[in-house]
Amino acid sequence: NDSRPTFLAFSRQALPNLPNSSIENTLKGAYAVIECEDPEIILIGTGSEVSVCLDAAKELESAGTKVRVVSMPSTEIFRGQPASYKDALLPKSAKKMSVE
Numbered sequence: 001n002d003s004r005p006t007f008l009a010f011s012r013q014a015l016p017n018l019p020n021s022s023i024e025n026t027l028k029g030a031y032a033v034i035e036c037e038d039p040e041i042i043l044i045g046t047g048s049e050v051s052v053c054l055d056a057a058k059e060l061e062s063a064g065t066k067v068r069v070v071s072m073p074s075t076e077i078f079r080g081q082p083a084s085y086k087d088a089l090l091p092k093s094a095k096k097m098s099v100e
Helices: 049-062 075-079 083-089
Strands: 031-034 041-045 067-071 095-099
Touching (some): 031 049, 041 049, 049 067, 049 095
Parallel strands (some): 041 095
């Protein structure tokens, strides 16, 4: 593969399988793991931190906050997506927090 980043991701941690995780979604560089219409905040994880984002989302949701969790395994591939996809996934109206 000469045109895109390639990596193997390993972790010593016991990590859960992510909802919505698929090859098709990963090929977009970023995708919603937990979807939420009109989120107030979007938590973005770039690796094993996605599971931390999922735990934080549960806490925030229990407090009444609308949360979307995004897995972003490749910022480079995500930047190459159409603006419509990027804007839909990370709307300007929502606060964002990256967990790395």
